[in-house]
Amino acid sequence: MNKKIWLSSPHLTGEEQKYVTEAFETNWVAPLGPNVNGLEQDICNYTGAKACSALSSGTGAIHLALIMLGIEEDDEVLCSSFTFSATANPIRYQKAIPIFIDSEKDTWNMSPELLETAIQDRIEKGKKPKAIILVHLYGMPSKMEELMAIANKYKIPVIEDAAEAIGATYQEKAMGTFGELGVFSFNGNKIITTSGGGALVSDNKKYIQKSIFLSTQARDDAPHYQHSQIGYNYRMSNIVAGIGRGQMEVLDDRVEARRKVFDFYKNELSQFKSITFVEEPQGFYANRWLTTILTDSFETREKIRLALEKENIESRPLWKPMHLQPVFKEFPAYTDGTSQDLFKKGLCLPSGSNLTLDDLERVVKGVKKAI
Secondary structure (H helix, E strand, O other), rough: OOOOOOOOOOOOOOOOHHHHHHHHHHHOOOOOOOOHHHHHHHHHHHHHEEEEEEEEOHHHHHHHHHHHOOOOOOOEEEEEEEOOOOHHHHHHHOOEEEEOEOOOOOOOOOOOHHHHHHHHHOOOOOOOOOOOEEHHHOOOOOOHHHHHHHHOOOOOOOOEEOOOOOOOOOOOOOOOOOOOOEEEOOOOOOOOOOOOOEEEOOOOOHHHHHEEEHEEOOOOOOOOOOOOOOOOEEEEEEEHHHHHHHHOOOHHHHHHHHHHHHHHHHHOOOOOOOOOOOOOOOOOOOOOOEEEEOOOHHHHHHHHHHHHHHHOOOOEOOOOOOHHHHHOOOOOEEOOOHHHHHHHHHEEEEOOOOOOOOHHHHHHHHHHHHH
């Protein structure tokens, strides 16, 4: 059997080892230490954010972001529907109500038009939403000018789920730095990884200080263990942060490599009328975490996916929208069918920065054979 080609596997350089070794040699293996501090500073330097908290996951970062904004039981939170469940799950951790917003067709991210429709409708129903969580899907920036204008008009704070979008920019400004708080993920399949981990960023340093306090079990400043608030075990370890420091050194290289993967697929497959690619609007710079294609039908998508699977090549349908998920079916949604159609016809192709030319040619051969 041919070797497995993964959708998006970790890509280490070996430089990570120096930070990990230092953590072992100095016995800094706890969820604090020089690597944690260093990674937080690296992220701030790279994105321009004023403060950062390195955490155990992007999901934990979203949860803490909601807490920072005071989201409580029965509050309504507007949320991108076309995303992974980790975007929406923390809303329910707080016993708040997710209100799902469909996508627009240019970037596949939250529709500004439907966002404003939803806000107006919720206000008319007597309950103004308390926050907006918008996603930069597959590393493609959302339409931030329009979305932020709406958020500011109605004075609703924004949490940016940039879990897939570190290294992407909108009008040369880093994703994750437009809203009140921004979230990154360093899970094993992301553009850079700490094996598992995430980060919360903000220009409001008080938010980050509070998030660090809560992420380390909310221990009060006392000689004994005393707790006046509920805390969480969300802090990143010094060892894991060491991997992240090494990865941050090559982030721009990883973005460049992923963009080249996208270009390769586009050059090889654009000739087929049954396949289209999502393009960058003017001023948008995607990190192309995953290269995605949109086919002309569910049948074509499945034909390609199954053909690649047969060749030991991993591909994946686009996210199933949250408003179609059994766990969220009871919650309000403002939709026009866009994300449902994308889910039906779209496919993620192998996109790792460590793919070889032979790997890419195998994928393209498999796709061409299928159609």
